[in-house]
Amino acid sequence: MSLRVCVLLPEAYHWFMGCMLSSCKHLTGIEWMQPNTQQEVSSMLQSADVVVSDPVLISSNLDNLSKVKWVHSIWAGVSQVTSSAPFPFILTRHAGSxxxxxxxxxxxxxxxxxxxxxxxxxxxxxxxxxxxxxxxxxxxxxxxxxxxxxxxxxxxxxxxxxxxxxxxxxxxxxxxxxxxxxxxxxxxxxxxxxxxxxxxxxxxxxxxxxxxxxxxxxxxxxxxxxxxxxxxxxxxxxxxxxxxxxxxxxxxxxxxxxxxxxxxxxxxxxxxxxxxxxxxxxxTPHISAQCTQECADVFASQLQEFMQGKKLKHTVEWGRGY
Incomplete structure (x- = not known):
């Protein structure tokens, strides 16, 4: 059975999907999903094992994440998510680039x-x-x-x-x-x-x-x-x-x-x-650090660890907020 990974990002960042596929090309057994409509967002999130997104979209879709095992934020800050009650999934944030x-x-x-x-x-x-x-x-x-x-x-x-x-x-x-x-x-x-x-x-x-x-x-x-x-x-x-x-x-x-x-x-x-x-x-409009290929490389490394059952780096502590 394949691992279902949903990439949920604003339309302006749809190019990042190509970076993800490039960084993860050595990994097998993955079904990639990228919703284009709100209906697809709900259905894909509800069936996903892993979600890659930004904190704003994560926080607005928490009700659809009840079955998700791991959520990875492409931002370093995740306060929009941790301001809510703790959820059972693992939450990691981007770090490294x-x-x-x-x-x-x-x-x-x-x-x-x-x-x-x-x-x-x-x-x-x-x-x-x-x-x-x-x-x-x-x-x-x-x-x-x-x-x-x-x-x-x-x-x-x-x-x-x-x-x-x-x-x-x-x-x-x-x-x-x-x-x-x-x-x-x-x-x-x-x-x-x-x-x-x-x-x-x-x-x-x-x-x-x-x-x-x-x-x-x-x-x-x-x-x-x-x-x-x-x-x-x-x-x-x-x-x-x-x-x-x-x-x-x-x-x-x-x-x-x-x-x-x-x-x-x-x-x-x-x-x-x-x-x-x-x-x-x-x-400046919150652009001091933007997504790069390195962001996708960091996730690919984390995804490989997740598939091997290892402890993930940069795991967020809900109480601390980071």
């Missing part, structure tokens, strides 16, 4: 800001030759900057590694004491040290997952500690770590020098959001 993608995003945004490349592009659109923005302040080398990484897990460690490669001073903050110290972090602190690290960082990069412990972590007036350096907040983790209202206040009061935001409390970000029109803010 997003680190380098998000690290490149962080470095690209820092370089873009420090070298004022967005200003240069705006000038180009206006056919304007103007060196003034580059002559009013001495350029800062990346090696002179410090960055605070909130959440030094697998992804955070990769961001730390790349920042360290450019000579940056790296601060790392975690909820618990790590069993193995990240070699690319110069200064490590636990949550109670948050005010200290905010005060010492030119950039604050949040890679935190969405959990009851991290939601609203940067709310209130904690960002006032950034006033000394006019830190720039980079959020590539989860949007609920800080509210939109707090971000707007922190920028207007000069606590933050700016914000580079890839995730938000509400997605898509509403057109009415004040963040769109703030010149200190850079907005």
């Amino acid at each position: 997003f680190g380098i993608l998000m690290a490149e995003y962080v470095i690209a945004q820092i370089v873009c800001r420090e070298r004022k490349l967005l200003i240069a592009h705006q000038n180009q659109l206006q056919h304007k030759w103007d060196k003034t923005p580059w002559s009013t302040r001495q350029e800062r080398l990346l090696s002179s900057l410090s960055i605070e990484i909130l959440g030094v897990g697998a992804i955070g460690s990769k961001v730390a590694e790349m920042c360290k490669a450019f000579g940056m001073t790296v601060w790392g903050l975690t909820r618990t004491e790590p069993t193995t110290a990240c070699p690319h972090v110069d200064h490590h602190r636990l949550l109670e040290g948050l005010p200290e690290v905010l005060a010492n960082s030119d950039y604050v990069c949040s890679i935190l997952p969405s959990t009851p412990q991290t939601a609203g972590l940067l709310n209130g007036d904690i960002l006032q500690n950034c006033s000394k350096k006019k830190s720039v907040l980079i959020n590539v983790g989860r949007g609920d770590v800080v509210s939109e209202a707090v971000l707007v206040t922190a920028i207007r009061h000069g606590w933050l020098g700016g914000a580079i935001l890839d995730v938000f409390e509400q997605e898509p970000l509403p057109e009415s959001s004040e963040l769109w029109s703030m010149p200190e803010v850079v907005i």
Whole structure:
């Protein structure tokens, strides 16, 4: 009897099915299913042994997963699923390839800001030759900057590694004491040290997952500690770590020098959001890490382990949310 694997993804990601088939071509005894209509979604999920999907689609189809043995999320974050009551199936999340993608995003945004490349592009659109923005302040080398990484897990460690490669001073903050110290972090602190690290960082990069412990972590007036350096907040983790209202206040009061935001409390970000029109803010639509062939390779490795009856990596603990 074959193993029934249902791949349920948004229409824009249907190309990923080809990646899956390519990565799993060495595995036999698999019946692949990809629904195209809502009726097919229900029937295929109800008959599937394994489901590959994103957390949004998983959470909206939980009633159809009563017979599923294993659900694999192609995203690293799964809060949309774990916010519900625990289900009997095994839930795994993607890990392994997003680190380098998000690290490149962080470095690209820092370089873009420090070298004022967005200003240069705006000038180009206006056919304007103007060196003034580059002559009013001495350029800062990346090696002179410090960055605070909130959440030094697998992804955070990769961001730390790349920042360290450019000579940056790296601060790392975690909820618990790590069993193995990240070699690319110069200064490590636990949550109670948050005010200290905010005060010492030119950039604050949040890679935190969405959990009851991290939601609203940067709310209130904690960002006032950034006033000394006019830190720039980079959020590539989860949007609920800080509210939109707090971000707007922190920028207007000069606590933050700016914000580079890839995730938000509400997605898509509403057109009415004040963040769109703030010149200190850079907005991207949750694209700091996207599906690649490597994502399919990670699943293929997991699928082979599952077929051999082995324990799966990156299994989500419902209580922790990751």
